[in-house]
Amino acid sequence: MAQSVLLTGAAGRVGTAILADLADEHEWRLMDRDPMTDDHPGEFVVADITDEEAVREAMDGVDVVIHLAGDPRPDAPWDSVLTNNIDGTQTIFEAAVDADVEKVVFASSNHAVGAYETEERTPDLYRTHDDYLLDGTELPRPGNLYGVSKAAGESIGRYYHDEFGLSVACVRIGNLTEGHPPIDYERGQAMWLSYRDCAHLFDRCIRADYEFEIVYGISDNDRKYYSIERAKEALGYEPQDNSARHD
Ligand SMILES: NC(=O)C1=CN([C@@H]2O[C@H](COP(=O)(O)OP(=O)(O)OC[C@H]3O[C@@H](n4cnc5c(N)ncnc54)[C@H](O)[C@@H]3O)[C@@H](O)[C@H]2O)C=CC1
Ligand SMILES: O=C1O[C@H](COP(=O)(O)O)[C@@H](O)[C@H](O)[C@H]1O
Numbered sequence: 502m503a504q505s506v507l508l509t510g511a512a513g514r515v516g517t518a519i520l521a522d523l524a525d526e527h528e529w530r531l532m533d534r535d536p537m538t539d540d541h542p543g544e545f546v547v548a549d550i551t552d553e554e555a556v557r558e559a560m561d562g563v564d565v566v567i568h569l570a571g572d573p574r575p576d577a578p579w580d581s582v583l584t585n586n587i588d589g590t591q592t593i594f595e596a597a598v599d600a601d602v603e604k605v606v607f608a609s610s611n612h613a614v615g616a617y618e619t620e621e622r623t624p625d626l627y628r629t630h631d632d633y634l635l636d637g638t639e640l641p642r643p644g645n646l647y648g649v650s651k652a653a654g655e656s657i658g659r660y661y662h663d664e665f666g667l668s669v670a671c672v673r674i675g676n677l678t679e680g681h682p683p684i685d686y687e688r689g690q691a692m693w694l695s696y697r698d699c700a701h702l703f704d705r706c707i708r709a710d711y712e713f714e715i716v717y718g719i720s721d722n723d724r725k726y727y728s729i730e731r732a733k734e735a736l737g738y739e740p741q742d743n744s745a746r747h748d
Contacts, residue, residue, distance in 0.1 A: 503527050504707050507559055507602075509550055509593065510569030512537045514677055515608060515699065519567065522700035527707060532559050533570065550589035553596070560600035565707050568593045569608045571654075575615075577647045586650035587657075594661040604668040606706040607658050609715070611675050611692050611727070613651040615644030618688075626726045627687035629745075636728040637673070637715040655715060662713040670706045670736070674699075675719035675727065682722075682744035691724040695742035705736040720744065 504527050510516050511531035520529070520541060529543030532555075536547050548555035550570045560566070571586040590607065597605050614635055618626060625631040641652035651673075658669040675692025676683055677699055683689030694702075698720045714735050717727035723745035732738035 502708075504564040505562055506530070506707060507532060507563045507566045508569065509533070509566070510571065510608070511541070511545070513569060513573070514679075515569050515674065518677060518679070518696040518699040519703050522697060523704055526704060527565075530559060530563065532556075551584060551592055553592055556592055556596045557599065560596045560602060563600060563602055565604045565606065566593060566597050566602055567606045567608075567703055567706070571608070571650075572647070573610075575612055575645050575647050577650075579646050582647055582650035586647070587653045590654045591657050594657055594667070598661060598665045598667055602667070604670070604707070604711075605658065605661070606703060607654050607669065607671045609655050609671040609673045610648065610651040611673055611717075612645060612648035613641045613643055613655065613673055614639065615648050616642040618644070624687055627691045627724060629724050631726070633726050634728050635717070635726060637717060637731050659713060668711055668713075670709075670711060670714045670716065672702065672706065672716055672718040672732075673727070675717065681747045687724070690744040691722060691726060692719045693722055693742075693744040694718050695720050695740075698740040698742050701740070702732065702736070702738050705732075705738050709736045711735050 506527045512533040524542040532546045534549045572581045643649045655671045662669045676689040677694045682693040716732035720742040721740040
Protein backbone atom coordinates (compact mmCIF):
# COMPACT_ATOMS: atom_id res chain seq x y z
CA MET A 502 0.00 0.00 0.00
CA ALA A 503 1.27 3.52 -0.81
CA GLN A 504 2.40 5.46 2.24
CA SER A 505 2.70 9.14 2.96
CA VAL A 506 6.46 9.64 3.30
CA LEU A 507 8.51 12.64 4.43
CA LEU A 508 11.98 12.48 2.84
CA THR A 509 14.57 14.76 4.44
CA GLY A 510 17.74 15.53 2.51
CA ALA A 511 15.70 14.84 -0.64
CA ALA A 512 17.95 16.93 -2.91
CA GLY A 513 21.05 14.84 -2.20
CA ARG A 514 22.48 11.68 -3.74
CA VAL A 515 20.61 9.12 -1.65
CA GLY A 516 17.37 11.08 -2.06
CA THR A 517 17.90 11.16 -5.81
CA ALA A 518 18.44 7.38 -5.92
CA ILE A 519 15.28 6.78 -3.90
CA LEU A 520 13.08 9.11 -5.95
CA ALA A 521 14.40 7.78 -9.28
CA ASP A 522 12.67 4.46 -8.65
CA LEU A 523 9.98 5.23 -6.08
CA ALA A 524 8.48 8.55 -7.23
CA ASP A 525 5.18 6.88 -8.15
CA GLU A 526 5.14 4.34 -5.33
CA HIS A 527 4.29 6.62 -2.40
CA GLU A 528 2.90 10.05 -1.57
CA TRP A 529 5.98 12.19 -1.05
CA ARG A 530 6.70 15.29 0.95
CA LEU A 531 10.28 16.35 0.34
CA MET A 532 12.42 18.49 2.61
CA ASP A 533 15.88 19.98 2.13
CA ARG A 534 17.57 23.24 3.01
CA ASP A 535 18.56 23.52 -0.66
CA PRO A 536 15.79 23.78 -3.26
CA MET A 537 15.54 20.94 -5.76
CA THR A 538 16.04 21.93 -9.39
CA ASP A 539 14.98 18.63 -11.03
CA ASP A 540 11.41 17.44 -11.45
CA HIS A 541 10.17 15.86 -8.27
CA PRO A 542 7.02 14.27 -6.93
CA GLY A 543 4.88 15.83 -4.21
CA GLU A 544 5.36 18.98 -2.18
CA PHE A 545 8.85 20.39 -1.57
CA VAL A 546 9.58 22.15 1.71
CA VAL A 547 12.74 24.26 1.83
CA ALA A 548 13.77 24.14 5.48
CA ASP A 549 16.56 23.22 7.80
CA ILE A 550 15.94 20.12 9.94
CA THR A 551 17.03 22.06 13.02
CA ASP A 552 14.04 24.38 12.50
CA GLU A 553 11.63 22.69 14.90
CA GLU A 554 8.54 24.51 13.72
CA ALA A 555 9.16 23.78 10.04
CA VAL A 556 9.86 20.13 10.83
CA ARG A 557 6.64 19.82 12.84
CA GLU A 558 4.60 21.33 10.00
CA ALA A 559 6.20 19.01 7.44
CA MET A 560 5.45 15.97 9.60
CA ASP A 561 1.67 16.52 9.60
CA GLY A 562 -0.24 13.52 8.21
CA VAL A 563 2.91 11.53 7.47
CA ASP A 564 3.14 7.73 7.99
CA VAL A 565 6.87 7.26 7.48
CA VAL A 566 9.93 9.51 7.69
CA ILE A 567 13.08 8.70 5.75
CA HIS A 568 15.69 10.86 7.40
CA LEU A 569 18.68 11.48 5.16
CA ALA A 570 19.48 15.15 5.79
CA GLY A 571 22.83 15.72 7.41
CA ASP A 572 26.49 16.38 6.78
CA PRO A 573 27.73 13.29 4.87
CA ARG A 574 31.44 14.10 4.92
CA PRO A 575 33.59 11.52 6.72
CA ASP A 576 35.93 14.39 7.69
CA ALA A 577 33.16 16.77 8.77
CA PRO A 578 34.05 18.88 11.81
CA TRP A 579 32.36 18.46 15.17
CA ASP A 580 30.32 21.66 15.06
CA SER A 581 28.70 20.60 11.81
CA VAL A 582 27.89 16.99 12.81
CA LEU A 583 26.70 18.16 16.22
CA THR A 584 24.21 20.58 14.63
CA ASN A 585 23.17 18.78 11.46
CA ASN A 586 23.53 15.11 12.34
CA ILE A 587 22.87 14.90 16.07
CA ASP A 588 20.68 17.87 16.96
CA GLY A 589 18.87 17.67 13.60
CA THR A 590 18.19 13.95 14.05
CA GLN A 591 16.81 14.43 17.56
CA THR A 592 14.50 17.17 16.23
CA ILE A 593 13.20 14.77 13.57
CA PHE A 594 12.54 11.93 16.05
CA GLU A 595 10.86 14.18 18.60
CA ALA A 596 8.54 15.68 15.97
CA ALA A 597 7.81 12.20 14.56
CA VAL A 598 6.58 10.98 17.94
CA ASP A 599 4.45 14.08 18.46
CA ALA A 600 2.92 13.67 14.97
CA ASP A 601 2.13 9.95 15.54
CA VAL A 602 4.38 8.89 12.70
CA GLU A 603 4.60 5.09 12.47
CA LYS A 604 8.19 4.57 11.27
CA VAL A 605 11.43 6.51 11.00
CA VAL A 606 14.19 5.23 8.74
CA PHE A 607 17.55 6.71 9.66
CA ALA A 608 20.45 7.02 7.21
CA SER A 609 23.33 5.70 9.28
CA SER A 610 26.72 4.90 7.82
CA ASN A 611 29.53 2.41 7.47
CA HIS A 612 31.55 5.04 9.34
CA ALA A 613 29.64 4.19 12.55
CA VAL A 614 31.74 1.00 12.54
CA GLY A 615 34.77 2.21 10.57
CA ALA A 616 37.30 1.44 13.30
CA TYR A 617 36.73 -2.33 12.96
CA GLU A 618 38.91 -1.94 9.86
CA THR A 619 42.14 -2.26 11.80
CA GLU A 620 45.60 -2.40 10.27
CA GLU A 621 45.70 -6.16 10.94
CA ARG A 622 42.41 -6.80 9.15
CA THR A 623 42.96 -4.60 6.10
CA PRO A 624 43.24 -4.88 3.17
CA ASP A 625 42.30 -8.61 3.41
CA LEU A 626 38.93 -7.56 4.78
CA TYR A 627 38.02 -6.09 1.41
CA ARG A 628 38.73 -9.32 -0.49
CA THR A 629 36.65 -12.43 -1.17
CA HIS A 630 38.98 -14.91 0.59
CA ASP A 631 38.42 -13.16 3.95
CA ASP A 632 35.38 -14.27 5.96
CA TYR A 633 35.27 -11.44 8.54
CA LEU A 634 31.68 -10.17 8.72
CA LEU A 635 29.95 -7.46 10.71
CA ASP A 636 26.23 -8.16 11.10
CA GLY A 637 24.79 -5.11 12.85
CA THR A 638 24.78 -6.64 16.35
CA GLU A 639 28.32 -5.38 17.09
CA LEU A 640 28.87 -2.23 19.13
CA PRO A 641 29.44 0.97 17.15
CA ARG A 642 33.12 1.68 16.58
CA PRO A 643 33.43 4.96 14.70
CA GLY A 644 36.69 5.98 13.07
CA ASN A 645 35.85 9.70 12.85
CA LEU A 646 33.53 12.32 14.33
CA TYR A 647 31.08 11.86 11.47
CA GLY A 648 30.87 8.18 12.47
CA VAL A 649 30.33 9.24 16.08
CA SER A 650 27.35 11.34 14.92
CA LYS A 651 25.89 8.36 13.06
CA ALA A 652 26.30 6.10 16.10
CA ALA A 653 24.57 8.83 18.12
CA GLY A 654 21.72 8.89 15.58
CA GLU A 655 21.26 5.14 16.01
CA SER A 656 21.11 5.61 19.80
CA ILE A 657 18.58 8.41 19.42
CA GLY A 658 16.49 6.03 17.32
CA ARG A 659 16.80 3.28 19.93
CA TYR A 660 15.63 5.70 22.63
CA TYR A 661 12.58 6.87 20.66
CA HIS A 662 11.70 3.26 19.87
CA ASP A 663 12.02 2.05 23.47
CA GLU A 664 10.38 5.05 25.06
CA PHE A 665 7.61 5.80 22.55
CA GLY A 666 7.15 2.63 20.47
CA LEU A 667 8.21 4.22 17.18
CA SER A 668 9.35 1.66 14.57
CA VAL A 669 12.93 2.52 13.67
CA ALA A 670 15.24 1.17 10.99
CA CYS A 671 18.85 2.37 10.90
CA VAL A 672 20.48 1.67 7.55
CA ARG A 673 24.27 1.68 7.69
CA ILE A 674 24.70 2.74 4.09
CA GLY A 675 27.92 1.63 2.38
CA ASN A 676 29.15 3.51 -0.70
CA LEU A 677 26.38 4.70 -2.99
CA THR A 678 27.76 5.18 -6.48
CA GLU A 679 25.68 5.54 -9.63
CA GLY A 680 26.06 3.13 -12.53
CA HIS A 681 29.09 1.15 -11.38
CA PRO A 682 31.10 0.39 -8.23
CA PRO A 683 33.85 2.82 -7.22
CA ILE A 684 36.86 2.38 -9.48
CA ASP A 685 40.27 1.41 -8.01
CA TYR A 686 38.85 1.50 -4.49
CA GLU A 687 38.60 -1.93 -2.84
CA ARG A 688 36.86 -0.66 0.28
CA GLY A 689 34.23 1.08 -1.81
CA GLN A 690 33.72 -1.99 -3.99
CA ALA A 691 33.14 -4.19 -0.91
CA MET A 692 30.47 -1.80 0.38
CA TRP A 693 29.00 -0.67 -2.94
CA LEU A 694 25.30 0.15 -2.93
CA SER A 695 23.82 0.55 -6.39
CA TYR A 696 21.13 3.14 -7.01
CA ARG A 697 18.43 0.54 -7.68
CA ASP A 698 19.32 -1.55 -4.61
CA CYS A 699 19.28 1.65 -2.56
CA ALA A 700 15.76 2.54 -3.73
CA HIS A 701 14.56 -1.02 -3.17
CA LEU A 702 16.05 -1.19 0.34
CA PHE A 703 14.41 2.08 1.42
CA ASP A 704 11.14 0.90 -0.14
CA ARG A 705 11.35 -2.21 2.04
CA CYS A 706 11.98 0.04 5.06
CA ILE A 707 8.78 1.92 4.20
CA ARG A 708 6.66 -1.22 3.71
CA ALA A 709 7.97 -3.83 6.17
CA ASP A 710 6.85 -4.26 9.78
CA TYR A 711 9.59 -4.05 12.40
CA GLU A 712 10.45 -2.78 15.85
CA PHE A 713 14.08 -1.55 15.95
CA GLU A 714 16.58 -2.64 13.32
CA ILE A 715 20.17 -1.89 12.39
CA VAL A 716 20.98 -3.23 8.93
CA TYR A 717 23.74 -2.77 6.39
CA GLY A 718 22.84 -1.08 3.14
CA ILE A 719 25.08 -2.59 0.48
CA SER A 720 24.49 -4.54 -2.73
CA ASP A 721 25.04 -8.31 -2.83
CA ASN A 722 28.77 -7.89 -3.49
CA ASP A 723 30.98 -11.00 -3.62
CA ARG A 724 33.51 -8.99 -1.63
CA LYS A 725 31.78 -7.91 1.52
CA TYR A 726 32.48 -7.56 5.21
CA TYR A 727 28.96 -6.40 6.06
CA SER A 728 26.25 -9.02 6.27
CA ILE A 729 23.00 -8.30 4.45
CA GLU A 730 21.19 -11.22 6.09
CA ARG A 731 19.36 -9.07 8.64
CA ALA A 732 18.16 -6.69 5.90
CA LYS A 733 16.84 -9.72 4.01
CA GLU A 734 15.18 -11.33 7.03
CA ALA A 735 13.70 -8.29 8.75
CA LEU A 736 12.89 -6.13 5.74
CA GLY A 737 12.62 -8.47 2.75
CA TYR A 738 15.61 -6.87 1.00
CA GLU A 739 16.45 -8.61 -2.29
CA PRO A 740 19.42 -6.84 -3.89
CA GLN A 741 20.07 -7.29 -7.61
CA ASP A 742 23.57 -5.86 -7.98
CA ASN A 743 27.07 -7.11 -7.16
CA SER A 744 30.29 -5.12 -7.55
CA ALA A 745 32.05 -8.28 -8.78
CA ARG A 746 29.86 -8.27 -11.90
CA HIS A 747 31.34 -4.93 -13.02
CA ASP A 748 34.83 -4.20 -14.37
N1 LIG B 1 26.12 8.64 -0.18
C1 LIG B 1 26.60 7.65 0.57
O1 LIG B 1 27.32 6.75 0.07
C2 LIG B 1 26.27 7.55 2.03
C3 LIG B 1 25.40 8.44 2.66
N2 LIG B 1 25.09 8.28 3.98
C4 LIG B 1 24.15 9.18 4.67
O2 LIG B 1 23.00 9.36 3.86
C5 LIG B 1 22.52 10.69 3.99
C6 LIG B 1 22.42 11.34 2.62
O3 LIG B 1 23.71 11.39 2.07
P1 LIG B 1 23.99 11.90 0.60
O4 LIG B 1 22.73 11.93 -0.17
O5 LIG B 1 25.14 11.15 0.08
O6 LIG B 1 24.49 13.37 0.92
P2 LIG B 1 24.19 14.72 0.11
O7 LIG B 1 25.08 15.75 0.67
O8 LIG B 1 24.20 14.43 -1.35
O9 LIG B 1 22.69 15.01 0.56
C7 LIG B 1 22.37 15.46 1.85
C8 LIG B 1 21.26 16.47 1.69
O10 LIG B 1 20.88 16.90 3.00
C9 LIG B 1 20.72 18.30 2.98
N3 LIG B 1 20.99 18.80 4.32
C10 LIG B 1 22.14 18.73 5.01
N4 LIG B 1 22.01 19.29 6.21
C11 LIG B 1 20.73 19.72 6.28
C12 LIG B 1 19.99 20.38 7.27
N5 LIG B 1 20.54 20.75 8.44
N6 LIG B 1 18.69 20.66 7.03
C13 LIG B 1 18.12 20.33 5.84
N7 LIG B 1 18.79 19.71 4.86
C14 LIG B 1 20.07 19.41 5.08
C15 LIG B 1 21.70 18.84 1.94
O11 LIG B 1 21.26 20.09 1.42
C16 LIG B 1 21.69 17.72 0.91
O12 LIG B 1 20.78 17.97 -0.14
C17 LIG B 1 23.47 11.42 4.93
O13 LIG B 1 22.91 11.41 6.23
C18 LIG B 1 24.72 10.57 4.89
O14 LIG B 1 25.43 10.66 6.10
C19 LIG B 1 25.62 7.26 4.73
C20 LIG B 1 26.52 6.40 4.19
C21 LIG B 1 26.92 6.46 2.79
O1 LIG C 1 29.01 7.68 5.08
C1 LIG C 1 29.54 7.83 4.00
O2 LIG C 1 30.24 6.81 3.46
C2 LIG C 1 30.58 6.78 2.07
C3 LIG C 1 31.74 5.79 1.92
O3 LIG C 1 32.81 6.23 2.70
P1 LIG C 1 34.27 6.45 2.08
O4 LIG C 1 35.07 7.03 3.21
O5 LIG C 1 34.76 5.10 1.65
O6 LIG C 1 34.12 7.38 0.89
C4 LIG C 1 30.97 8.17 1.59
O7 LIG C 1 31.26 8.15 0.21
C5 LIG C 1 29.80 9.11 1.89
O8 LIG C 1 30.08 10.43 1.46
C6 LIG C 1 29.57 9.15 3.37
O9 LIG C 1 28.42 9.92 3.66
